[in-house]
Amino acid sequence: xxxVTQTPSHQVTQMGQEVILRxxxxxxxxxxxxxxxxxxxxxxxxxxxxxxxxSEKSEIFDDQFSVERPDGSNFTLKIRSTKxxxxxxxxxxxxxxxxPQHFGDGTRLSIL
Amino acid sequence: xxxxxxxxxxxxxxEGENLVLNCSFTDSAIYNLQWFRQDPGKGLTxxxxxxxxxxxxxxxxxxxxxxxxxxxxxxxxxxxxxxxSATYLCAVKGGSEKLVFGKGTKLTVxx
Numbered sequence: 001x002x003x004v005t006q007t008p009s010h011q012v013t014q015m016g017q018e019v020i021l022r023x024x025x026x027x028x029x030x031x032x033x034x035x036x037x038x039x040x041x042x043x044x045x046x047x048x049x050x051x052x053x054x055s056e057k058s059e060i061f062d063d064q065f066s067v068e069r070p071d072g073s074n075f076t077l078k079i080r081s082t083k084x085x086x087x088x089x090x091x092x093x094x095x096x097x098x099x100p101q102h103f104g105d106g107t108r109l110s111i112l
Numbered sequence: 113x114x115x116x117x118x119x120x121x122x123x124x125x126x127e128g129e130n131l132v133l134n135c136s137f138t139d140s141a142i143y144n145l146q147w148f149r150q151d152p153g154k155g156l157t158x159x160x161x162x163x164x165x166x167x168x169x170x171x172x173x174x175x176x177x178x179x180x181x182x183x184x185x186x187x188x189x190x191x192x193x194x195x196x197s198a199t200y201l202c203a204v205k206g207g208s209e210k211l212v213f214g215k216g217t218k219l220t221v222x223x
Contacts, residue, residue: 004155031209043156043201045210056208091155098163100146101211105155 002026004104006092012110013082021077021107023092032075033093033101034067036060043091049075079109087111114139118202118214125192126222133187133217135202140183146211147176147187148201156201160187192221 005024013019025032034046047057049067064080075094079086089108093101115138125131135145144163148156160169160176162185168177175188189196199218203211 006155033209035211042215043203043211043213045212048209050209056210058210093156098144100158100161102158103148103156108153 006104025094029094036088116214122218124220135185
């Protein structure tokens with residue numbers, strides 16, 4: 001069964017550094033998402049992406065965040081200047097229209 | 113603003129027992145509801161999706177029901193097994209693309 005794959009599985013970064021999280025969505029999917037889960041808390045929506053542009057973003061997704069689909073297969077989340085509170089598990093998801101969202105295994109981001 | 117609540121937060125049962133997990137949401141104007149399973153340190157595995165026009169969905173030993181007007185969904189697990197031990201998350205999709213998640217129910221099935 002097709003899967004959403006995310007790399008790396010664990011990223012450790014110094015505060016203030018830039019980090020890029022990578023995702024390969026399921027190949028025929030059109031909608032792409034990033035969510036995050038701070039330890040012990042709910043999964044929170046960050047951003048959705050469709051037709052090469054952001055379709056929706058949450059209040060968490062401020063100017064330090066950006067997303068990109070640099071080619072036909074990858075979908076990336078960039079955090080420009082990381083803060084301690086950015087430490088979380090970041091999940092990528094993808095879907096077709098009106099179908100279940102399929103999630104990757106996540107990237108655990110640790111900010112030191 | 114949509115809020116999703118799951119009760120109980122944790123549940124421990126002996127193997128073989130049938131069980132029900134509950135999910136409630138504050139805004140009944142949903143498009144669909146999705147149940148996920150999350151194993152420790154892992155991603156989210158989609159179990160069932162119920163469209164707003166549907167009352168229930170079944171997959172193997174799992175049955176999910178939806179009562180949109182009362183803002184409730186239940187996930188019924190029949191004949192539970194130790195391998196069912198995980199956290200079960202409920203998420204609703206409203207008029208936008210995002211899913212709004214509950215905090216989950218941590219299920220432990222004891223052999």
